[in-house]
Amino acid sequence: MRGPGPASAEGRPAARDVELQHLDAPREAPAAPPARPSAVRGRALYDERCASCHGGRGEGTDRGKAIGRRESRQERSPIEVLQILAAGKGQPASAGTIAHAQPSGATRVARSHNRYGRGWSAQDRWDVVAFVWSLGTSSDRIAIGERLYLSNCAACHGERGAGDGPGGKYQPKKPADFTDARRMLAGTGALYTAKIRRGGMGTGMPYWGSIFTEEELAALVDYVWTFSLGGPP
Numbered sequence: 001m002r003g004p005g006p007a008s009a010e011g012r013p014a015a016r017d018v019e020l021q022h023l024d025a026p027r028e029a030p031a032a033p034p035a036r037p038s039a040v041r042g043r044a045l046y047d048e049r050c051a052s053c054h055g056g057r058g059e060g061t062d063r064g065k066a067i068g069r070r071e072s073r074q075e076r077s078p079i080e081v082l083q084i085l086a087a088g089k090g091q092p093a094s095a096g097t098i099a100h101a102q103p104s105g106a107t108r109v110a111r112s113h114n115r116y117g118r119g120w121s122a123q124d125r126w127d128v129v130a131f132v133w134s135l136g137t138s139s140d141r142i143a144i145g146e147r148l149y150l151s152n153c154a155a156c157h158g159e160r161g162a163g164d165g166p167g168g169k170y171q172p173k174k175p176a177d178f179t180d181a182r183r184m185l186a187g188t189g190a191l192y193t194a195k196i197r198r199g200g201m202g203t204g205m206p207y208w209g210s211i212f213t214e215e216e217l218a219a220l221v222d223y224v225w226t227f228s229l230g231g232p233p
Contacts, residue, residue: 023191027183029077029079029182029183029186030079031079032182033185034122034123037130039230039232042130045128046132050064050116050128067132068135068136070189071136073189078129078133082126082129085113085125085128086117086125130230131233134233141219142219142226144223156168156171156205157175162179170204171204171205172204173200175203178224180228181228184225184227185229192221
């Protein structure tokens with residue numbers, strides 16, 4: 001059922017995120033995509049407006065920081081990135097609706113990005129967010145995550161991630177719906193990694209921390225993102 005690699009937890013990094021108090025706190029993004037985002041469309045927009053500073057693959061340049069590594073967005077939610085692109089367009093940051101507080105200086109950074117997104121629709125911005133999220137993964141990692149998901153999660157969460165798997169009927173709490181954009185896009189990769197590692201307290205979700213390797217957890221979270229952000233181009 002699980003992928004290659006030892007099941008032992010020895011040598012893994014400390015999971016400080018598991019102990020965060022907000023792990024099970026309600027969260028809801030103040031905005032959601034009009035339609036499912038497309039990293040393919042987002043790539044063309046990114047190339048036009050963003051690549052000159054951040055690099056074609058988000059590797060960074062002397063004009064802009066690197067944003068392509070998975071680690072660079074682990075502590076930031078998609079809605080926060082959307083708000084950076086939409087600053088000044090009726091999308092102010094709202095710390096009360098986001099799982100993690102905005103990093104210091106986020107408002108200043110958001111304002112400096114506003115001119116690059118002028119003329120973009122809400123869907124355009126979400127497409128760019130989807131492309132930025134795709135930079136830190138690959139088709140191979142998504143494939144590993146899909147296999148792990150179908151073998152271990154789909155029975156309860158459903159093959160399409162809608163929380164409607166047959167096994168969910170017998171759980172004390174309805175499984176999470178990964179297609180719920182307002183809920184999912186307010187969370188972060190660190191949050192979802194921690195929740196899978198720890199399991200669902202009182203929900204019937206197993207503790208996966210001693211079963212999946214860190215690489216498998218990363219692949220699984222990357223695949224779960226595709227239900228609300230689409231897949232890589």
